[in-house]
Amino acid sequence: MALAKLSRLPSRAVNVSFELFPPASDAAEEGLFETVKRLEKLSPSFVSVTYGAGGSTRERTIRTIKKIKEETKLEVAAHLTCVDATKDQVDGVVRDLWKIGVKRFVALRGDPCGGVGKNYEAKDNGYNNASELVAGLKAFSNFDISVAAYPEKHPESADFQTDLDMLKRKVDNGATRAMTQFFYDNDQFESYLEKVRRAGIYIPIVPGILPIHHFGKVANFAGRCGTAIPQWLADRFDGLDDDPQTRSLVAAAVAAEQVADLSHRGVSDFHFYTMNRAELPVAICRLLGIHEKNPVDAIAA
Numbered sequence: 445m446a447l448a449k450l451s452r453l454p455s456r457a458v459n460v461s462f463e464l465f466p467p468a469s470d471a472a473e474e475g476l477f478e479t480v481k482r483l484e485k486l487s488p489s490f491v492s493v494t495y496g497a498g499g500s501t502r503e504r505t506i507r508t509i510k511k512i513k514e515e516t517k518l519e520v521a522a523h524l525t526c527v528d529a530t531k532d533q534v535d536g537v538v539r540d541l542w543k544i545g546v547k548r549f550v551a552l553r554g555d556p557c558g559g560v561g562k563n564y565e566a567k568d569n570g571y572n573n574a575s576e577l578v579a580g581l582k583a584f585s586n587f588d589i590s591v592a593a594y595p596e597k598h599p600e601s602a603d604f605q606t607d608l609d610m611l612k613r614k615v616d617n618g619a620t621r622a623m624t625q626f627f628y629d630n631d632q633f634e635s636y637l638e639k640v641r642r643a644g645i646y647i648p649i650v651p652g653i654l655p656i657h658h659f660g661k662v663a664n665f666a667g668r669c670g671t672a673i674p675q676w677l678a679d680r681f682d683g684l685d686d687d688p689q690t691r692s693l694v695a696a697a698v699a700a701e702q703v704a705d706l707s708h709r710g711v712s713d714f715h716f717y718t719m720n721r722a723e724l725p726v727a728i729c730r731l732l733g734i735h736e737k738n739p740v741d742a743i744a745a
Contacts, residue, residue: 454707461715465494466504482722485736490519510544525554526571548588551577575613582618593622595636599670608643623715626654654717655724656695700731
């Protein structure tokens with residue numbers, strides 16, 4: 445992949461959004477909101493908050509979203525999955541989120557209860573997949589709905605056509621945009637986008653960007669979800685497992701190069717998987733020419 449040099453800023457205005465996950469403890473909650481406050485200064489289009497199948501995880505998701513809405517000016521998208529819940533239970537969560545002002549959702553089938561690689565089984569009278577979930581959300585209200593897309597196809601899909609058919613069903617049921625699984629080969633993304641458009645799918649396809657906080661952990665995760673790790677990328681991080689400072693510098697440069705290159709290919713919107721840490725997203729945005737602003741100044745602009 446021919447990446448853009450850092451001296452080349454994006455060729456167009458770049459819009460960013462960020463994914464967060466609900467904290468598992470009070471200490472983690474404090475750290476998360478320090479991250480949220482820093483990310484708010486980057487004037488993102490929205491932040492999304494992930495969602496788990498367990499009852500306590502659902503409660504933490506709702507509590508986190510409520511706090512973000514109360515304490516910041518950020519637009520918040522709530523993740524929602526079909527896992528281990530009936531339609532009535534999922535619809536109940538939607539009603540709870542509606543009551544606190546949520547108008548954006550990220551609709552996902554979700555990983556099987558047994559983990560990635562296991563067979564997915566919907567609960568009796570549950571939503572079978574994300575396309576059904578999108579239809580259920582649209583029946584409730586005209587929400588802004590993001591869905592998932594897979595430049596290297598979903599690991600469970602037999603082929604790209606099966607994958608594209610599912611994406612088309614989600615779009616036909618009312619999806620607003622698709623945000624991709626993370627990837628590191630921009631040529632692969634461009635080829636995928638061509639396939640999507642030829643399939644008659646015209647919603648925005650937003651690249652999902654995962655900065656590499658730790659190469660070994662990211663490579664392991666990539667292997668489980670079908671994301672290829674190019675050799676050039678492995679070479680960049682070779683020998684840096686015990687050197688977090690240098691690793692962060694390289695990670696910021698790699699992600700900024702990827703975004704700048706995609707910008708020169710015509711992409712303007714990017715969704716960052718933050719792992720609840722602000723340092724890398726802030727550094728990457730700086731390299732892309734996006735500076736932190738006071739939230740009040742950002743609104744006025």
